[in-house]
Every structure is written in structure tokens, then in C-alpha cells.
Amino acid sequence: MIDKPKISISNLHKSFGEKQVLQGIGIDIAAGKSLVIIGGSGTGKSVLLKCILGLLQADQGSIKIDNTETVGLNVRQQEKIAAKFGMLFQGGALFDSLSIWENVAFRLTHADGISKAEAKELAIEAMARVNLPARNADLRPAELSGGMQKRVGLARAIVTKPQILFFDEPTTGLDPITADVINRLIREQVTELGATAISITHDMASARHIADEIAMIFEGKIIWRGAADDVDSSGNAYVEQFVNGSADGPINVMGG
Amino acid sequence: MNPFASIGRATLGFLTIIGRIIIFSGKCLMAMIRPPWFFGQIGRHIINIGYFSLPVVGLTALFTGAALALNIYTGGARFNAESFVPNIVGIGITRELGPVLASLMLAGRVSAAIAAEIGAMKVTEQIDALRTLSTDPFRYLFAPRIIAALITVPLLVLVADIIGIFGGYAVATQSLDFNGALYVRNTMNFITGWDVASGLIKATVFGFIIALMGCYHGYNSEQGAQGVGRATTNAVVSAAILIFAANYLLTTLFV
Ligand SMILES: Nc1ncnc2c1ncn2[C@@H]1O[C@H](COP(=O)(O)OP(=O)(O)OP(=O)(O)O)[C@@H](O)[C@H]1O
Ligand SMILES: [Mg+2]
Numbered sequence: 362m363i364d365k366p367k368i369s370i371s372n373l374h375k376s377f378g379e380k381q382v383l384q385g386i387g388i389d390i391a392a393g394k395s396l397v398i399i400g401g402s403g404t405g406k407s408v409l410l411k412c413i414l415g416l417l418q419a420d421q422g423s424i425k426i427d428n429t430e431t432v433g434l435n436v437r438q439q440e441k442i443a444a445k446f447g448m449l450f451q452g453g454a455l456f457d458s459l460s461i462w463e464n465v466a467f468r469l470t471h472a473d474g475i476s477k478a479e480a481k482e483l484a485i486e487a488m489a490r491v492n493l494p495a496r497n498a499d500l501r502p503a504e505l506s507g508g509m510q511k512r513v514g515l516a517r518a519i520v521t522k523p524q525i526l527f528f529d530e531p532t533t534g535l536d537p538i539t540a541d542v543i544n545r546l547i548r549e550q551v552t553e554l555g556a557t558a559i560s561i562t563h564d565m566a567s568a569r570h571i572a573d574e575i576a577m578i579f580e581g582k583i584i585w586r587g588a589a590d591d592v593d594s595s596g597n598a599y600v601e602q603f604v605n606g607s608a609d610g611p612i613n614v615m616g617g
Numbered sequence: 618m619n620p621f622a623s624i625g626r627a628t629l630g631f632l633t634i635i636g637r638i639i640i641f642s643g644k645c646l647m648a649m650i651r652p653p654w655f656f657g658q659i660g661r662h663i664i665n666i667g668y669f670s671l672p673v674v675g676l677t678a679l680f681t682g683a684a685l686a687l688n689i690y691t692g693g694a695r696f697n698a699e700s701f702v703p704n705i706v707g708i709g710i711t712r713e714l715g716p717v718l719a720s721l722m723l724a725g726r727v728s729a730a731i732a733a734e735i736g737a738m739k740v741t742e743q744i745d746a747l748r749t750l751s752t753d754p755f756r757y758l759f760a761p762r763i764i765a766a767l768i769t770v771p772l773l774v775l776v777a778d779i780i781g782i783f784g785g786y787a788v789a790t791q792s793l794d795f796n797g798a799l800y801v802r803n804t805m806n807f808i809t810g811w812d813v814a815s816g817l818i819k820a821t822v823f824g825f826i827i828a829l830m831g832c833y834h835g836y837n838s839e840q841g842a843q844g845v846g847r848a849t850t851n852a853v854v855s856a857a858i859l860i861f862a863a864n865y866l867l868t869t870l871f872v
Contacts, residue, residue: 416745440751447749454746456738471655472751517750 367392367557373422384581395551395558397568400578406561415439447518451529453510455502462498465516487520508539528560532567544570648755658761667769674719678777682784703803706785711778711812719777720823724856731831732852736838736845763828770824771817815871830856
């Protein structure tokens with residue numbers, strides 16, 4: 362469908378024991394576009410991201426990044442591919458034994474062999490891009506509010522200007538104003554860096570703001586995909602139910 | 618219920634765990650021998666594991682040496698062999714009690730701390746974050762802790778040997794009427810280099826076990842505070858049992 366997809370996923374399966382989470386995910390993402398994946402809790406959105414990132418090993422199927430197969434690579438090869446990635450984790454996942462700037466600069470100092478002084482400058486630059494004042498540089502993550510921790514996570518994801526960015530629920534747990542600030546920051550990073558982005562969210566306001574395209578995941582498959590502007594006129598009962606946040610519809614939350 | 622089936626299942630489960638631990642140690646060893654090394658991390662853990670364990674190890678050795686002297690004196694009196702106190706205290710501490718008791722205390726202190734720290738990192742996705750930052754947790758988290766334990770545990774045991782023998786000396790001279798100079802000379806003449814060295818070899822193996830069990834159980838910790846708690850307990854219990862088992866094996870080699 363897309364001529365030169367940045368990321369191309371086909372027939373991806375992943376189960377945990379008896380529990381089948383991903384059951385044949387297929388989706389392509391064009392370079393420089395922002396895709397938002399929506400879907401109910403526990404449908405496997407985070408698992409999908411972790412498979413693309415190489416943190417979980419897919420059982421079956423293919424994930425190609427720049428046309429290179431990444432399913433089945435060893436740790437060293439994964440590390441090389443990971444240099445293209447920036448990831449904002451659902452819970453932040455900041456290193457609590459390190460200061461804010463050391464968190465932001467972690468890849469620079471530990472994987473890229475950049476000197477501390479230079480890395481600190483780059484870290485403070487990245488912090489400025491997400492509106493985090495430099496005076497926070499020497500604090501610990503535990504000393505910051507949840508919203509500020511999200512921004513540190515964001516700064517850590519973008520500091521090396523990676524080609525592909527992943528955001529796992531960037532706005533959950535934030536007040537609407539901070540959420541809007543984060544949405545704008547994400548949009549800016551994608552537009553300014555020309556990065557390809559995949560984000561996960563439950564928050565439709567955030568999805569509309571971040572996305573060029575939206576895809577919906579249900580029962581381990583992508584059941585709808587379209588331009589962000591079409592999400593309100595999708596004609597798909599599942600998507601309509603999700604977008605309207607209604608308990609009535611084909612998605613049965615309570616049932617098994 | 619078929620009893621053979623359940624025995625079979627338990628055996629398979631046990632073998633699976635052994636296999637996992639062996640693969641895990643293999644990966645740790647590979648990370649230890651190949652660059653890059655994170656020297657800052659190694660230094661940090663040498664201080665954490667070594668320096669901050671000195672009080673625990675020192676007190677354990679002191680009381681053990683003292684109690685050992687009293688028991689050997691009482692036992693020896695039954696054969697008119699009270700004068701062997703310095704010899705037996707020396708050999709008992711250096712070959713057996715110094716390494717084993719110090720390592721057991723370290724299993725409680727160090728394995729638990731490592732498992733709790735790594736388990737918390739696991740459940741808060743910090744280990745996943747490391748990977749996405751192109752840093753291998755085996756290199757950054759596990760190898761430095763194991764290297765630090767390999768260096769510090771033998772040193773701690775050497776300290777325990779000295780303090781343990783001093784504990785025996787203190788009791789013998791203060792309440793058992795031994796002559797201090799004679800006690801020291803007896804100890805020095807009797808203990809061989811191999812007595813001390815074999816204890817330090819044991820200590821090196823125990824150090825590996827202590828750090829490895831902390832890392833392994835932390836890394837395999839399940840979600841939530843409960844998962845981390847269980848990982849911590851498992852780390853201490855399995856480190857202690859492996860120390861006893863390894864001690865027996867090494868002792869059969871060294872006698
Ligand atoms: N490491 C794992 N081991 C076992 N099961 C897992 C693991 N990771 C995820 N799962 C299971 O996979 C399912 C999907 O989880 P996932 O975290 O992807 O959901 P999600 O779509 O991100 O939900 P949410 O929106 O609540 O974050 C869940 O039922 C979860 O229990
Ligand atoms: Mg999730």
C-alpha cells in the first residue's frame with residue numbers, strides 16, 4: 362500500500378502461555394508520519410510496541426524497519442537497531458538512581474561514548490525543547506511531579522534525534538493543560554525532526570492532536586485504519602463506540 | 618492423581634530452573650569478559666557490597682571466633698587437649714566458618730539488596746528502558762555487581778579470618794588463662810597458607826553465587842511489590858542453599 366514504509370508489520374502473533382494477545386497484526390507506517398493506535402485496555406497495545414522495539418520476541422510474523430527484518434535478531438543486532446528508536450514508556454521508566462540530566466543523556470554517555478560535559482550540554486538542550494528548565498538538571502526523578510517526569514522521559518527519547526519515536530500513553534494521568542502541552546511537544550518533535558512516530562493512547566483528544574493516521578486494535582488485530590480526520594465518520598461500529606466512549610456497542614467490556 | 622506424573626513434573630520444573638540459571642550465568646560471564654566495562658558501576662558496587670558490609674561481617678566473625686574458642690576448650694578438656702584451642706580455632710575459622718558464615722550474612726544483606734533493586738527496575742520498566750537506550754542490562758547491571766562481589770567477598774572473608782581468630786584470642790586470654798604471646802605463636806605456626814587460600818577460593822565462589830542469585834531473581838521478578846518481595850526472599854534462600862552445597866563440594870576437593 363505504502364511505497365516505502367519506514368516500519369512494516371505483517372501477520373504478527375504473540376501469546377503469553379494460553380493467552381493470545383496479538384493475533385495477526387498487519388500495518389505499514391510511512392516515513393515522517395505519526396500513527397496513533399487506539400484500543401481498549403489490555404488489547405495488546407503496549408505488547409505491540411515492545412515487539413517492535415525488540416523487548417519482546419514475537420512468536421510469528423515479521424517486523425521490518427527500513428526494509429530490514431528485525432524478528433529473530435540477537436541482542437547486539439537489536440542494540441544497533443535501537444539506535445534509531447526513542448521511546449517514552451507508559452510509566453516513565455526513569456532511572457531513579459541517576460539525576461535528571463544523566464537520565465536524559467543516558468544513551469549518549471553509555472552507548473555513544475560522548476564525554477560527560479558534552480552530553481550534559483546536549484541533555485540540557487533537549488530539556489529546553491520540552492520546556493524543562495535547566496535548574497532541574499541535578500535533581501532526581503522522585504523530586505519531580507508526574508507531568509515533569511513525562512517531560513524528562515520525552516527529553517530522553519528525543520535527545521539523539523532518533524528516526525522513529527514511540528509514545529506509550531503520553532498523556533495518561535496528567536491534567537488537561539499539561540496533557541495539551543505534551544501533545545504539542547510530541548507534534549512538534551515529529552514535525553521538526555521529521556521523525557516517524559507511533560503513539561498509543563486512550564485519550565481521543567490527544568489522538569486527534571498527535572495523529573496523521575489512526576488505527577484501532579481489537580482482539581489482537583487491526584480492525585480499522587484511516588486518516589485522523591476520518592475517525593468520526595469511520596462507519597465502523599467498533600471505532601464509533603470507542604470514540605464516543607459508550608458502553609453500548611459491539612465491544613463488550615464486561616464479558617469474556 | 619498419578620504420583621509418577623507429579624514427581625516427573627516437579628523434576629522437570631527443577632531442571633528447567635537449573636537450565637535457566639546456567640544460561641543466565643553464561644550471559645553474565647560473557648558480559649564480564651568482553652568490553653565495554655562500566656568501571657564507574659563496578660566502583661560503586663565495590664563500595665556498596667564491600668565497604669558497607671564490613672560491620673556485619675566483622676561482628677559475625679568476632680562472636681563466632683569467641684564461641685568457637687569456648688567450645689573447643691570445653692571439648693578439648695575431655696581429652697586433656699585444652700592447649701589445642703588456638704590451632705583448631707585457626708583452622709576452623711580460615712577453612713570453614715570465616716567463608717561460610719561471612720557469605721551467609723552477605724547473602725542476607727547483598728543478595729537481597731541486589732534482587733530488590735533490580736526487581737524494582739524490572740517492574741517499573743527501567744530494564745526495558747535500558748535496552749531501548751542501546752545498553753545491555755547484562756553489561757550495565759549484572760556484570761558490575763558480579764565483578765564487585767568477586768573482588769570484595771574474598772577480601773571481606775580475609776578480614777573475617779583475622780577478626781575471628783582475634784575473637785578466639787580475646788576469649789582465650791581473658792577468660793581461659795591462655796598466654797597471649799604463646800597463643801599468637803601457636804596460631805601462626807600451625808595455620809598454613811593453604812588453609813587461608815582454600816577459604817578464600819571458597820569465598821570467591823560464594824561471592825559469585827551471592828551476586829548471581831540477586832541478579833537472577835531480581836531480573837525474573839514478577840509484577841508488583843509482591844513480586845519484588847518474593848524475588849528478594851528467593852534470592853536469599855537460594856543463595857544460602859547454594860553456598861552450603863558449594864561449600865560441601867569444595868571441601869571434598871580441598872581436604
Ligand atoms: N510480560 C508479560 N507476561 C505475561 N502477560 C503479559 C505480559 N505483558 C503483557 N501481558 C498481557 O498481555 C495483555 C495485553 O497487555 P498490554 O500491556 O499490551 O495492554 P495495553 O493494550 O497496553 O493496555 P493498557 O491500555 O491498559 O496499557 C494483557 O492481558 C497482559 O496481561
Ligand atoms: Mg499499555
